[in-house]
Amino acid sequence: xxxxxxxxxxRPNAVAGAVAALLRSQGQVEVQAIGPAAVxxxxxxxxxxxxxxxxxxLDLTVQPSxxxxxxxxxxxxxxxxxxxxxxxxxx
Amino acid sequence: xxxxxxxxxxRPNAVAGAVAALLRSQGQVEVQAIGPAAVxxxxxxxxxxxxxxxxxxLDLTVQPSxxxxxxxxxxxxxxxxxxxxxxxxxx
Numbered sequence: 001x002x003x004x005x006x007x008x009x010x011r012p013n014a015v016a017g018a019v020a021a022l023l024r025s026q027g028q029v030e031v032q033a034i035g036p037a038a039v040x041x042x043x044x045x046x047x048x049x050x051x052x053x054x055x056x057x058l059d060l061t062v063q064p065s066x067x068x069x070x071x072x073x074x075x076x077x078x079x080x081x082x083x084x085x086x087x088x089x090x091x
Numbered sequence: 092x093x094x095x096x097x098x099x100x101x102r103p104n105a106v107a108g109a110v111a112a113l114l115r116s117q118g119q120v121e122v123q124a125i126g127p128a129a130v131x132x133x134x135x136x137x138x139x140x141x142x143x144x145x146x147x148x149l150d151l152t153v154q155p156s157x158x159x160x161x162x163x164x165x166x167x168x169x170x171x172x173x174x175x176x177x178x179x180x181x182x
Binding site: 035036037039040043044046047050059060061062063064065066079084 | 126127128130131134135137138141150151152153154155156157170175
């Protein structure tokens with residue numbers, strides 16, 4: 001699964017475009033964020049991505065969890081978002 | 092659907108307990124948060140709730156979106172998290 005790392009300075013619209021593209025091509029993507037500002041940007045991006053996917057009859061769900069990441073040789077607790085795409089079209 | 096409003100001062104463990112209880116009894120809950128600190132607490136709470144549900148063979152998924160809320164007669168953009176529970180037991 002591809003991993004996107006989001007920071008507090010990430011532009012939500014740009015991250016949303018990457019999330020939407022990966023859901024279209026691969027059906028899933030992992031988004032990582034360290035700290036409240038980054039978590040907020042990540043969540044905004046994922047919410048915006050739902051709008052980008054709407055015209056493709058796709059939507060997404062998220063499963064958040066904690067993950068330990070090494071950042072500059074220090075262990076930091078980050079949030080990990082597993083994002084899954086699904087079709088909204090009736091079978 | 093019950094709505095939980097989370098602030099930046101909310102204790103994630105307490106919110107997680109409420110989320111888990113509502114998922115057990117009703118299968119779904121809406122969580123609202125205004126601002127990065129509140130969004131971060133809400134996401135931490137939802138991640139913690141997954142652990143609380145694990146022994147009940149339940150897990151959850153989240154769908155984030157934007158919502159306009161009236162706060163003290165001012166319109167604020169908040170994040171809304173629709174949280175759905177599901178059984179992890181094999182049929």
